[in-house]
């Protein structure tokens with residue numbers, strides 16, 4: 001039997017797996033160790049395209065290693081730039097985008113995603129997103145800077161027009177208040 005809700009990353013993968021199909025275009029805003037990029041690449045298939053951003057060279061190398069090992073590197077463009085610069089690199093429609101906020105596991109814990117740049121990247125992704133397109137986020141509030149990032153992000157996404165966006169939050173209500181959680185945004189078609 002399938003075990004659901006094991007972690008917020010598992011939940012985000014579940015949503016993405018449900019949504020993505022061969023030939024789609026997807027963006028990983030935070031490549032990190034490449035787990036999300038690999039999932040996107042696997043789901044969009046050889047006819048699809050994935051763009052993955054990170055500001056750390058080490059993260060991109062780790063992601064590349066993972067993709068090569070899985071035979072998925074051909075459909076992925078790794079971009080050594082902040083996700084807030086998304087529109088400099090992508091101008092065509094996208095089907096989905098994933099953010100995994102905070103710091104890179106096993107990496108430098110002081111390099112974290114920040115409210116202004118996260119929201120700028122989110123806004124850029126929202127403009128490129130096709131009708132019914134999906135944005136999935138894993139949000140961490142337990143590290144320094146995490147709660148502030150969520151406060152800004154929540155202010156922005158909770159104010160999105162109901163007739164244009166479905167915005168959901170999925171959290172574990174029997175875990176501590178500072179446990180990570182998921183956000184999903186779907187553009188109404």
Ligand SMILES: C[S@@+](CC[C@H](N)C(=O)[O-])C[C@H]1O[C@@H](n2cnc3c(N)ncnc32)[C@H](O)[C@@H]1O
Nearest residue numbers: 030031032033034035036054055082083100104
């Ligand atoms: C939680 S990790 C991502 C984990 C990753 N998705 C995975 O599957 O392993 C967050 C990543 O965001 C990156 N990051 C921080 N600020 C960024 C920015 N402005 N643009 C792109 N990436 C950024 C960090 O370098 C870090 O690698």
